[in-house]
Amino acid sequence: MNPIRRKKIEAEAVRTVAMMILSGKVKDPRVHMVSVHRAEITDDGKYMRVFVTAISSEKKKIKVLAGLNSAAGVFQTTLSGKLGLRITPRMQFLWDEEYIQSLDESLRLIRKPTNPD
Numbered sequence: 675m676n677p678i679r680r681k682k683i684e685a686e687a688v689r690t691v692a693m694m695i696l697s698g699k700v701k702d703p704r705v706h707m708v709s710v711h712r713a714e715i716t717d718d719g720k721y722m723r724v725f726v727t728a729i730s731s732e733k734k735k736i737k738v739l740a741g742l743n744s745a746a747g748v749f750q751t752t753l754s755g756k757l758g759l760r761i762t763p764r765m766q767f768l769w770d771e772e773y774i775q776s777l778d779e780s781l782r783l784i785r786k787p788t789n790p791d
Contacts, residue, residue, distance in 0.1 A: 704741030725770035
């Protein structure tokens with residue numbers, strides 16, 4: 675797949691999912707206060723991983739992901755309509771551990787005491 679086309683599809687997927695959640699088009703009560711960070715599409719364009727986070731406990735994290743994965747078809751249909759895709763990628767929602775680790779690292783660096791030499 676063309677890298678420019680890939681980036682366009684990934685960016686539109688992030689926008690579409692975020693806007694549908696914010697506008698309330700996803701009626702699943704498990705899906706709320708979700709932050710969509712990035713999407714990665716496979717080379718053949720058949721599958722897409724969407725990385726999300728939310729402020730929640732471990733138990734609620736599983737429920738949020740289950741709600742998003744159950745609503746994946748709605749997201750796929752909307753994305754396909756917006757971009758006019760012949761092959762609509764199947765979406766899988768995953769927790770963005772890299773984002774959480776980068777936040778933890780940033781907080782650790784901010785809180786690190788400085789030496790007043």
